[in-house]
Amino acid sequence: MVLNARALVLFNILVWSLPGTFSLSSGSLSDISCLKSITDSLEDPLKIITPSWTFDNLTEGSICGYVGVTCWNTFGRVRGLELANKGLRGEFPRGLLNCSELLILDLSGNVILGSIPQDINHILPSIEMLNLSNNHLSREIPLSFASCSSLEVLKLDNNRLKGRIPQQLGQLKRLRIFNVANNLLSGPVPDFVSMNTITPESFVNNSELCGVPLDDCKHRWAFFELSFRSGFVVGFVVFAFYTAHYTYYFNLWVISKKRNKIMPTETAVLKECRKNMDKQVDQVNPLPTKGLHQEEIMLVLFLALLKILIIGQKFRSSVP
Incomplete structure (x- = not known):
């Protein structure tokens, strides 16, 4: 043991x-x-x-x-x-x-x-x-x-x-x-x-x-909303500018096409008719002048700036 x-x-x-x-x-x-x-x-x-x-x-x-x-x-x-x-x-x-x-x-x-x-x-x-x-x-x-x-x-x-x-x-x-x-x-x-x-x-x-x-998150959201609206307005102004620009040249192109439809001839009678028709076209559809085009653009820009000022005023009044 x-x-x-x-x-x-x-x-x-x-x-x-x-x-x-x-x-x-x-x-x-x-x-x-x-x-x-x-x-x-x-x-x-x-x-x-x-x-x-x-x-x-x-x-x-x-x-x-x-x-x-x-x-x-x-x-x-x-x-x-x-x-x-x-x-x-x-x-x-x-x-x-x-x-x-x-x-x-x-x-x-x-x-x-x-x-x-x-x-x-x-x-x-x-x-x-x-x-x-x-x-x-x-x-x-x-x-x-x-x-x-x-x-x-x-x-x-x-x-x-x-x-x-x-x-x-x-x-x-x-x-x-x-x-x-x-x-x-x-x-x-x-x-x-x-x-x-x-x-x-x-x-x-x-x-x-x-x-x-x-x-504060509310201020962040208000700032984002203002930035979004401002960006939208700026985009709208740019869009309006280019629309007016291309519309102007498009009208020139249309009028030029109308003129080209009148075929030139060798006879004096047809030449005289063409001159008369050109005068009639110019009287009925006068070409927009450069000054008128600038006035339209200035009007669009003025309205856009006015919109931005209104939005800014609303934002300042909403922020305590």
Whole structure:
């Protein structure tokens, strides 16, 4: 019995001393799968993270020593991935959902392409700080961000995002930093709960955005309407000018055609008839003079300018 007990103890020591899956909890295995998905999804041309992310001889907590990886404690789960300015290139790694306790993700200053996943709330359910600034992200900001209730910091500036900012993001009670500057966004800004920390600088270089803390959307629409009407009037004036111009020369061409229908002859009688007919034509259809043509153009331009002044007066009276 004593021999069997000693053998059992030695066996347990041998098993737990072996590296590999026997020394890893299910949580650590999930985090390892998460990190592997990053190396599968993102290229590392500068070889900054791959030399340390070897996944060889893994033990409990060994991944906490990887470049950019922070854990809750020495043998804990992955808490943060701070991979800013590492030269990483590729699409957003969906395998991050295996880092179920991830609170901080910083992928700024890389070459992250494509769009932000529409189910970002499922991939990062507990995220508190997300920084995707200075990348190449495009398309729209996902509505599902509104379901990330723990989100405190969201930085999406310096990308190619377009469309509208989901109004539901304004209901994130813990959100205190929000930055979408230097994108292609349009429409009204959400009514954020923490407006005291979200300043106009968070929206700069998005020319189509409006609303608090930016310009009022009503004024933007009134300006657009005035610009549209002014453009319409200018277009009408140009159209009228060219219409009058071509009408003038068209009349000359018609009169010239009428003259050419009178065939010249060698006899003096026919020549005299032709002269008489020319006089009759000139009396019945006198050619428009240059002065009359200029008066018509000036009248059209005057009416167009008068229209612009009336529209401008209405706009000034409608703006408080």
